Amino acid sequence: MNHQFENRKKMDEFIPFNKIFRGQEEIDAVIQVLKSDCWRGDGPAGREAEAFINEWLGSKYTFLTTSCTHALEMAMMILDIGPGDEVIMPGFTFVSTANAVRTRGAMPVFADIRPLDLMIDPEDVEKKTTSKTKAIVPVHYSGISADFDGLFSVINPSRVTIVEDAAQGVGARWKGRALGTIGEMGCFSFHDTKNFTSGEGGAFLTQCQEIAEKAEWIREKGTNRSAFMRGEVDKYTWISSGSSYIPSDILSAVLMAQLKKKDAIVDARKTVWESYRASLQEAENKGWITLPVIPSYSTSNYHMFYFLTKRKADRNPLLDVLKKAGIDATFHYIPLHNSPYAKKISRGSCTLPATEELAESIIRLPLYPDLATNADKIAGRVSEVIHSYFLNH
Numbered sequence: 521m522n523h524q525f526e527n528r529k530k531m532d533e534f535i536p537f538n539k540i541f542r543g544q545e546e547i548d549a550v551i552q553v554l555k556s557d558c559w560r561g562d563g564p565a566g567r568e569a570e571a572f573i574n575e576w577l578g579s580k581y582t583f584l585t586t587s588c589t590h591a592l593e594m595a596m597m598i599l600d601i602g603p604g605d606e607v608i609m610p611g612f613t614f615v616s617t618a619n620a621v622r623t624r625g626a627m628p629v630f631a632d633i634r635p636l637d638l639m640i641d642p643e644d645v646e647k648k649t650t651s652k653t654k655a656i657v658p659v660h661y662s663g664i665s666a667d668f669d670g671l672f673s674v675i676n677p678s679r680v681t682i683v684e685d686a687a688q689g690v691g692a693r694w695k696g697r698a699l700g701t702i703g704e705m706g707c708f709s710f711h712d713t714k715n716f717t718s719g720e721g722g723a724f725l726t727q728c729q730e731i732a733e734k735a736e737w738i739r740e741k742g743t744n745r746s747a748f749m750r751g752e753v754d755k756y757t758w759i760s761s762g763s764s765y766i767p768s769d770i771l772s773a774v775l776m777a778q779l780k781k782k783d784a785i786v787d788a789r790k791t792v793w794e795s796y797r798a799s800l801q802e803a804e805n806k807g808w809i810t811l812p813v814i815p816s817y818s819t820s821n822y823h824m825f826y827f828l829t830k831r832k833a834d835r836n837p838l839l840d841v842l843k844k845a846g847i848d849a850t851f852h853y854i855p856l857h858n859s860p861y862a863k864k865i866s867r868g869s870c871t872l873p874a875t876e877e878l879a880e881s882i883i884r885l886p887l888y889p890d891l892a893t894n895a896d897k898i899a900g901r902v903s904e905v906i907h908s909y910f911l912n913h
């Protein structure tokens with residue numbers, strides 16, 4: 521076999537970690553907006569996507585945003601938190617959860633996660649709650665729900681607000697209720713690593729009219745321009761602090777095209793997720809790895825497939841052999857409580873044993889709709905690599 525052919529074969533077999541699910545629909549939708557006179561935000565495509573999300577998820581108010589990061593920032597502005605206030609969140613999350621708090625001058629307080637599902641641990645939330653706690657931000661990791669019953673049992677709702685970081689949880693549910701609609705506020709991501717994407721993008725959800733009114737001002741540079749556009753006031757003016765969080769209708773059209781295919785996207789992701797789960801069962805039975813579980817109260821959107829190596833020391837070498845076999849598996853968050861910035865701003869040291877252990881044991885596998893047609897074959901390949909690794913270590 522010549523080198524060129526060998527390299528070509530390797531490329532053909534390489535399974536990237538993520539691939540956008542795209543079709544002619546997204547292209548047509550963008551062209552339609554480009555041909556129109558409304559490229560700005562809150563035009564027909566944006567309004568259609570917001571109405572679609574409200575109907576689909578049973579939400580009263582949805583506002584598209586430029587990212588989940590920005591939706592989280594909106595939530596913290598609405599809470600009007602500042603220096604002296606604390607917000608509890610898992611240490612195992614993306615920086616945006618913490619930055620939204622920190623940019624207001626308030627303090628992110630990191631709680632541990634549960635080994636069972638990598639969700640924030642309600643017992644640790646209770647321990648970390650003080651008179652300064654203004655909010656808690658559960659992160660719905662991997663497209664399943666955090667344990668709301670556990671959280672409701674340890675927080676005082678008249679003092680502490682729940683802001684859901686549902687960046688990964690769009691379309692997933694807790695006891696039938698859509699993630700993002702259970703806390704006072706919910707935040708979605710439509711980044712291109714997520715189930716439904718406009719490249720960059722997000723949404724802010726609330727079920728409370730008073731919060732919705734503030735969200736509308738904050739998102740529109742602190743003005744009541746939205747009310748003016750609806751003809752409810754004869755001029756618009758500066759009425760609150762705010763910023764510019766409205767996505768262009770060009771992006772909203774892409775999102776809308778993706779949302780119309782939501783069932784096909786989730787079904788295909790589910791096929792891949794279940795193939796991995798079935799193929800790796802034997803490796804779990806042999807005691808090498810731990811597979812994910814979907815708690816009975818949660819419906820998954822199959823955003824992510826991860827597993828944990830029983831011994832931390834096996835994680836990086838196993839990632840290497842998977843990559844060599846053409847599977848672009850990867851780790852995930854570096855815990856925030858141990859990050860250089862957290863150490864600089866926090867008053868004391870923080871230890872989160874489960875977070876530290878799991879962050880060094882996790883392996884995420886490629887998961888996207890295009891893999892569905894070959895799901896069993898790819899899952900079988902992953903299983904072979906895992907077997908061959910553990911039989912030799």
Ligand SMILES: Cc1ncc(COP(=O)(O)O)c(C=O)c1O
Nearest residue numbers: 587588589614616687709710711
């Ligand atoms: C838990 C979590 N929160 C927030 C974000 C930020 O989302 P965005 O990229 O839309 O700002 C991410 C992104 O991956 C995330 O995983």
